[in-house]
Amino acid sequence: GIQVEQSPPDLILQEGANSTLRCNFSDSVNNLQWFHQNPWGQLINLFYIPSGTKQNGRLSATTVATERYSLLYISSSQTTDSGVYFCAVWWGNTPLVFGKGTRLSVIA
Amino acid sequence: GAVVSQHPSRVICKSGTSVKIECRSLDFQATTMFWYRQFPKQSLMLMATSNEGSKATYEQGVEKDKFLINHASLTLSTLTVTSAHPEDSSFYICSAYSVNYGYTFGSGTRLTVV
Numbered sequence: 001g002i003q004v005e006q007s008p009p010d011l012i013l014q015e016g017a018n019s020t021l022r023c024n025f026s027d028s029v030n031n032l033q034w035f036h037q038n039p040w041g042q043l044i045n046l047f048y049i050p051s052g053t054k055q056n057g058r059l060s061a062t063t064v065a066t067e068r069y070s071l072l073y074i075s076s077s078q079t080t081d082s083g084v085y086f087c088a089v090w091w092g093n094t095p096l097v098f099g100k101g102t103r104l105s106v107i108a
Numbered sequence: 109g110a111v112v113s114q115h116p117s118r119v120i121c122k123s124g125t126s127v128k129i130e131c132r133s134l135d136f137q138a139t140t141m142f143w144y145r146q147f148p149k150q151s152l153m154l155m156a157t158s159n160e161g162s163k164a165t166y167e168q169g170v171e172k173d174k175f176l177i178n179h180a181s182l183t184l185s186t187l188t189v190t191s192a193h194p195e196d197s198s199f200y201i202c203s204a205y206s207v208n209y210g211y212t213f214g215s216g217t218r219l220t221v222v
Contacts, residue, residue: 031210033210033211035213040215041146041199041201041215041216041218042213042215042216043152043201043213043216045109045209045210045211045212045213048209048210086151086152088211093140093205095142095154095157096142096152096154096203096211098151098152099151100150100151101151103149
């Protein structure tokens, strides 16, 4: 099946710093989403981005499907950005396949 | 955007009892919903796919008699943990798919079996 690898597994940032999270996937997919899981467990949909680039405030994402990777950019990080960031992919109507996540801690 | 409501958010039950968790799509219809389980500091593990009007499809290793799934309408799926044991304690999350927003997740249910 499809394998999803995320890097780095853990990241500690000083408030105000920028970061890039990476998601590599092993096979061709036509759908990809980035989620943020907050400390209470809620999974928040950040981007539905099967290809191209999208931006939402301080966050942006780029997916290059032909090269099987996606990047999530966080600029001017805030303590509220802390949590786990998951990348998930799927093909057609198959279930989501999640990466193991990047655990981000932003310190003041 | 698409909203999925999950209840309860937290439940504590005694060993041997059953617990029902509800997952509702509030502003869209979902013919398919998904149930996940998450252990501390781990990723989400798909348990089963819930199909409206038909039997759920369970992933390998998931006991269908312990985790009963019912998808009675286009907006409601339920997961019942039967004869719960402490090892069933976990974080359970449901998800539904919509064409415009992709997958949307409920807020999760933290189950503790004592």
